[in-house]
Amino acid sequence: MGTKEKISPRQFAILVILCAIGTPILIIPATLTSIAKQDGWIAACLGIAISLVLVRLYIAVGNLQSEKSLFAVIEHVLGSWLGKAVNLAIVFFCLVTASEVLYFIGNFMTTQIMQTTPMQAINILFAIVVMMGMRLGIESLARSAELLFPVFVLLILVLAVFTTPQIHLERLQPVMETNMKSMAWATMYFIGTFSLTSFLLLTVFPSDMDSPQAASKGFYRGMLIAGLVLVVIIVLSITVLGTDMTARQTYPSYALAKKINVGHFLQRIEIVMAIMWFITIFYRMAFYVYGALLGMKQLFHLKDYRPLVWPVGMLLVALSMLVHPNVMHSEEYNRSVWVPFVSTYGLYLPILLLIVHAIRRKK
Amino acid sequence: MKETKGKKTPPAQANSQDQAIKTKPIMPSLQDNLELIRSQLGNSSDIVIRELSYPGGDGLALAVVYTDGLADKQSVSEFILESAMLRDQMTRGEGGDAVRVSPQTLVNQVLSISDTRDVPNYGSLFNALLSGETIVLVDGYASAIAAGTRGWRDRGINETLTETVVRGPKEAFTETLRTNTAMIRRKIKDPNLWLETRQIGRVTETDVAIMFIKGIADDKVVEEVRQRLDRIDIDGILESGYIEELIQDETYTPFPTVYNSERPDVVAAELLEGKIAILVDGTPMVLIVPALFVSFLHAAEDYYHRFDISTLIRILRYIGVFIALFGPSLYVAITTYHQEMLPTQLLYSLAAQREGIPFPAFIEAIMMEVAFEILREAGLRMPRTIGPAVSIVGTLVIGQAAVEAGIISAAMVIVVSTTAIASFVFPSYSLANTMRMLRFPLMGLAATFGLYGIIIGTFAIVLHVSSLRSFGVPYMSPFAPLILSDQKDAIFRIPHWAQFARPRLINRNNRKRQQKPSSAKPKP
Incomplete structure (x- = not known):
């Protein structure tokens, strides 16, 4: 009764939501409000619209060779040597970014919650579960996402509902005050952290779907829901904390969660709220690591990526300690390097693939 | 699907001689047959061999072999021995000569027992004999008859001890x-x-x-x-x-x-x-x-009571799972790392209680949990008559005295006992054991990493259960993969008239429970 690992459309939509929300849910309000002030949420809305176009692009790339994974498609379209070089670059991107996520978790925990615990310990623990998920395979990962999704929804609802009493809608005014340049920049930043990384979902889409057609719909739907969740979080941050406070926080959503207060009994539950960030960050990191592992499998012509899991896990923990020397470096990296870096893979590469494919087919 | 990991057994213990006996056909000579049976069974005293001979005949004609205690003596004597002997009187020839009866005639005309079959070789002969059947051997014929006379003392059908119900049948399976x-x-x-x-x-x-x-x-x-x-x-x-x-x-x-x-x-x-x-x-x-995971949380009674109360009780059980799994670890994590979550009044009272306690919360929790597990295990293994003694020692020493002596805080006693009681709400003992085992690593994680540790531990558990399958069916279905039509009997138990279909992943072809769904619903 050996069944090939398959993901249902619903599971895929959930994976899209969790991956796209990922790390941005914690930090994006700060960056957007610092660039576009109280209009950050408009940038996010624009970003969602563009993201849906991006999803169209990704689906087109996925359908080039629907039974193969992203890396096999790249090798097929770009040829063996160039394809391998590009794959190597993607593996590098995945490894660096995954270790960055790990750094992010460690930094968040050690600065906000457990100041005396060494960052290494936190990173190792997180890496262990991600790697455990990798060993169990993508199907188990998809099912676990299905189990954890209700928890995530519940926590988002609690956060949204219990902060409503402190909303000051006038903090959104004046609307559309920002100039076009910073609005465009904010939108680009939003897309960079929110949807451009979703090209890694092509590692499972559509090759591991049990019905690719329905999964494409799930892709759009997931992206839309994830975007709306982020808009809600941004709006809440701006209206509850205020533009200045939001822009100044490293983790504005965490600051938002601290504001929850129900009858002076249910208060300071931000650590419970943190569960939702752990869930989304877990799946985002899982996809970076999956990308790295699958890319290595393709590069070295392995039958299975599982022997690589623990070595890569150790590598990631070590990298996470080196990737950013301090928070300032991380901030600077996110603001200046990240958007061009990710768009190389998330935007230019898919377009390149489509063009090359079209040219080669004509010949 | 992974192949079942069979336990490695040493190479076949049955040597070639035993194998030879097993396939050895029945011999024509009755004497030889009986000799072989005796020697193979080592003259065991519970094997009864009753030999019958016809007056005037040449020696033995018939032998009846059975295991004392496994075969029902009454049926052996009434339906086999008695009929064989009476028949013998009737079939005696005109001149008093014995007429040889073939096994076929025996079965067809003589033996008045309901269930008989031929046994071709010694393997099946011994098997039949040792499972309580009676073997009839006839001299001169290379075959034997096994008559169904199984009947031994058993416990009888008793009330169920492990899965008790208020409403519903009370009988339980037996050992037979x-x-x-x-x-x-x-x-x-x-x-x-x-x-x-x-x-x-x-x-x-x-x-x-x-x-x-x-x-x-x-x-x-x-x-x-x-x-x-x-x-x-x-x-x-x-x-x-x-x-x-x-x-x-x-x-x-x-x-x-x-x-x-x-x-x-x-x-x-x-x-x-x-x-x-x-x-x-x-x-x-x-x-x-x-x-499936859900079936371990379903009790028989859920289907006998009304659906509303059954649903509520099921939800209660899921809460029980949560408490049994996370109770002590949450307490440890919150009191050690996240005191800000507690309302101030409660925090004061907890701090006051813990003032004189010499141990960190984690050590306290481990001590209490281990003590509880020991008590529980003792309660299971000890002779019934000294049960009350253990419970008195348990409640007085571990509960009251430990708190009064300032070794354990009262809040910890409450947490541990709540957890213990919560772990008894599962209808299935196997799942209660799971919770017992997972509680300790979670407590360790809570003590070292607080809620972060618990979350990581939960991720690991969730990933693990998502990867499990039972005979090809995903263990966490109908939650993952989510099957909406099966939610009627997972956390909720909707009325029987609305349960149209059987679980989807278990039945792929024949899913209909009720033919006409619309007519099943009671009319107002």
Whole structure:
């Protein structure tokens, strides 16, 4: 009764939501409000619209060779040597970014919650579960996402509902005050952290779907829901904390969660709220690591990526300690390097693939 | 699917001589046959050999062999010995000569017992003899008759001890396989209820029966069960736990992936859902596969009470799972790392209680949990008569005295006892054990990493259960993969008239429970 690992459309939509929300849910309000002030949420809305176009692009790339994974498609379209070089670059991107996520978790925990615990310990623990998920395979990962999704929804609802009493809608005014340049920049930043990384979902889409057609719909739907969740979080941050406070926080959503207060009994539950960030960050990191592992499998012509899991896990923990020397470096990296870096893979590469494919087919 | 990891057994213990005996055909000479039976069984005193001869005949004509205690003596003497002797009087020839009776005539005209069969060789002869049948051997014929005279002392049908109900049938399975299959048949009178028996265990030759409803159960799963049972190569099966461990999908998991029950109504209900029951002779515990996580939280009574209260009780059980799993670790994490979460008044009172306690919360929790587990284990193993003594010592020493002596805080006693009670709300003991085992690593994580540790531990558990399968069916269905139509009987239990379909992943072809859904709903 050996069944090939398959993901249902619903599971895929959930994976899209969790991956796209990922790390941005914690930090994006700060960056957007610092660039576009109280209009950050408009940038996010624009970003969602563009993201849906991006999803169209990704689906087109996925359908080039629907039974193969992203890396096999790249090798097929770009040829063996160039394809391998590009794959190597993607593996590098995945490894660096995954270790960055790990750094992010460690930094968040050690600065906000457990100041005396060494960052290494936190990173190792997180890496262990991600790697455990990798060993169990993508199907188990998809099912676990299905189990954890209700928890995530519940926590988002609690956060949204219990902060409503402190909303000051006038903090959104004046609307559309920002100039076009910073609005465009904010939108680009939003897309960079929110949807451009979703090209890694092509590692499972559509090759591991049990019905690719329905999964494409799930892709759009997931992206839309994830975007709306982020808009809600941004709006809440701006209206509850205020533009200045939001822009100044490293983790504005965490600051938002601290504001929850129900009858002076249910208060300071931000650590419970943190569960939702752990869930989304877990799946985002899982996809970076999956990308790295699958890319290595393709590069070295392995039958299975599982022997690589623990070595890569150790590598990631070590990298996470080196990737950013301090928070300032991380901030600077996110603001200046990240958007061009990710768009190389998330935007230019898919377009390149489509063009090359079209040219080669004509010949 | 992973192959079942069969326990490695030493190379066949039965040597070639034993094998030769097993396939050796019955000999024509009665004397030789009896000699061989005696020598093979080592003249065991519980083997009764009754030899009959015809007056005037040349020596022995007939022998009746049975095992004392396993065969029903009354049927042996009434239906075999008596009929053989009376018949002998009647068939005596005109001149008083003995007429040789062939085994065929014996079966057809003489023996008045209902159930007989031919045994071709010694293997099946010994098997029949040692499972309580009576062997009839006739001189001059190279065959033997096994007559069904099984009848031994058994416990009788008692009230269930492990799965008690307020409403519903009270009977439980017994140690006798035949009684158990009959109890299931009494509930399902459908000709499609099929029963397959095989003998497993080279030495014990235990009867193991597979029961399923043809047409409802998935043929592939039935075939898989057959294959896995046939793969078993072990010297003895003494309880269904042996079978469970030998056929389950994944050995290294704290979660049970085979369901067991001692209630005939539960087994009947599961059969109706398309599952397969595995009955093992000698134990009242019947295995049911495929098992899903949710079935361990469903009690038989859920279906007998009204649906609303059943649903509420089920939700209560899920809360019980949460408390049993996370209770002490949450307490440790919050009091050690996240005091800000507690309302100020509660924090003061907790801090006051903990003022004189010399241990960190984690050590306190571990001490209490271990003490509780010891008490619980002692309660199970000790002789019944000294039970009250242990409970008094437990409550007084561990509860009251420890708090008064300032070793343990009162809040910790409350937390540990709540957890303990919560772990008893599961209808299934196997799942309670899972929670028991997982509680300790979670407490360790809570003590070192606070809520972050608990979350990471939960991720690991969730990932693990998502990867489990029971006979090909995802263990966490109908939650992951989510099956909306099966939610009617997962956390909720909706009214019976609305339960149209059987679980989807278990039945792929025959899902309809009720033919006309619209007519089933009561009219207002």
